[in-house]
Amino acid sequence: MRKIIVICFMWLVVQPTYSIANEWPKIKSDSLLKLFKMMEPFEVLDKIYVGYIDVKDCYYNEEVKPYLLKWLDKEAYFEYLNKDYIKLAFINDRECSISKIKGWLNQHNQGHLIDTVMKTPELFKVYLDSVIDDVTKYKRKSFFQNGGRLPGQAIYFHALLKLPESYEILRRYWKEDGGKINSKYFDAMLAMHDPEAISKYNSYLDSAIKNVDLSPLYDARKKTYxxxxxxxxxxxxxxxxxxxxxxxxxxxxxxxxxxxxxxxxxxxxxxxxxxxxxxxxxxxxxxxxxxxxxxxxxxxxxxxxxxxxxxxxxxxxxxxxxxxxxxxxxxxxxxxxxxxxxxxxx
CATH class of the missing domain: 1.20.120 (Four Helix Bundle (Hemerythrin (Met), subunit A))
Known part of the structure; x- marks a missing residue:
């Protein structure tokens, strides 16, 4: 019943207004704020299409900005993904938890404790926490191995929003990624009219034109539209x-x-x-x-x-x-x- 109430409330607060200039619905910043106060930032991101958000309205809403900037926080994104994974793989699946604890005990030369741990709820929880800690450390290392990642929707939205704080964060990620044209942050830099990105892209296209390399030109054609x-x-x-x-x-x-x-x-x-x-x-x-x-x-x-x-x-x-x-x-x-x-x- 609570789930139905939440869904109905989401429908009410995200009811878009329609712009005469742009023939698509617009979600206002106040509606977003209500969602952020009900859910985690990345949960909100997973439930909406950012192309429908009124970016100019959000630009001037100081109260909603911290929530929107969370979408560019790689650590927060990892925690969100990991929390979902732990819930799915362990909390909601006792058989998986039992299997993982047994594997952990054998791996740490404590297989002789398996029967005791299985029969003692307090010990079961202690060892399950150890398994979850090890899994989290492994997943964190894997997640951040190449600099971490963000949802494509988050990058796209902030490319539209164009806050100076968004720009500085995404530019730092772009530079950490080598300042490359094929970086996942590069298009956001172009959208925010970063002078270095524009200069690099123009030079890149000049080279493509000179060498009759059509692939970059096909991509550029999409950008001109x-x-x-x-x-x-x-x-x-x-x-x-x-x-x-x-x-x-x-x-x-x-x-x-x-x-x-x-x-x-x-x-x-x-x-x-x-x-x-x-x-x-x-x-x-x-x-x-x-x-x-x-x-x-x-x-x-x-x-x-x-x-x-x-x-x-x-x-x-x-x-x-x-x-x-x-x-x-x-x-x-x-x-x-x-x-x-x-x-x-x-």
């Missing part, structure tokens, strides 16, 4: 890559060959935050043409591709108002970043 996560950098990246004319694969329904820069221009209306709503006739003509690129011969697509490169300034003009607007919208979090003053002084 994701303004929600990467903000103004997504559009800056798209402009950079509009100069790339390499022959590449693309898929709408079927796979077909297409110049890379033309593939960047095919976007549904609800995803295009930039070019489709410009007043630039040239840009609109290319965008309209790109809608039918699947049915055009490659030679025709090549002509469009070269037109884009030759008229790149037109795309830059079309993108300028969108980038400017995004930069203004980003200012509320960016001005609090430790790197912001350095950028202002440059």
């Amino acid at each position: 994701n303004v929600y996560v990467y903000g103004s950098y997504a559009l800056e990246l798209r402009l950079k890559l509009l100069r790339v004319t390499h022959k590449s694969w693309y898929s709408l329904v079927n796979y077909f060959y297409c110049p890379y820069n033309i593939s960047l221009l095919y976007l549904p209306v609800y995803e295009d935050t930039c070019f489709r709503f410009s007043n630039n006739d040239f840009v609109l003509r290319i965008i309209d043409s790109a809608e039918n690129m699947e049915y055009e011969p490659y030679e025709e697509l090549e002509k469009w591709s070269m037109e884009v490169v030759e008229n790149i300034k037109e795309f830059e003009k079309a993108a300028e108002p969108c980038i400017k607007q995004l930069m203004e919208e980003e200012l509320y979090w960016k001005k609090n970043m430790p790197y912001y003053k350095n950028e202002e002084n440059q």
Whole structure:
């Protein structure tokens, strides 16, 4: 009965409000706070989809911030996972506990005590605690062997939230991970517009373009579409890559060959935050043409591709108002970043 009451209460407090600007539900910070006061932070994380959280509302709610920052605490995450494991493997499974205690006693040359321990509840508990301690030490060593880990949802959420505290924690993890582009923390650094991460990624793409290495370019194409996560950098990246004319694969329904820069221009209306709503006739003509690129011969697509490169300034003009607007919208979090003053002084 208590479980039903808790579930019903969760449904009430997490009832999302709907944003007119974004056609998905939003969980407000006050609703999150109620959940955090009922459950452990990682239990809350396991029960919701972070993409529905109103990150701007959370940014300004000082009371909910400590709970959200717990999602970046590797020690707390280990304790949460280990607690669940111990409960499942030992507390709720007496047969497993008996087997593990017998194994522990034999391993420590105390097999002669098995019958006594099994018959004495106090001793059973003492030795079970010893087994649990040993298991916890082993699991801790394994968990932190390569620097520990965090749930992907936690990293993604904080990449959206963009608190300066989140940034400093994730940047430390990224540097501890070697400051690599393939680090699980790297995309969060890009989303938070870390200058070093952006510089590394741009250089990485320059090398990929020079060496006609398409795999990194396919990944970059996804980032150019994701303004929600990467903000103004997504559009800056798209402009950079509009100069790339390499022959590449693309898929709408079927796979077909297409110049890379033309593939960047095919976007549904609800995803295009930039070019489709410009007043630039040239840009609109290319965008309209790109809608039918699947049915055009490659030679025709090549002509469009070269037109884009030759008229790149037109795309830059079309993108300028969108980038400017995004930069203004980003200012509320960016001005609090430790790197912001350095950028202002440059």
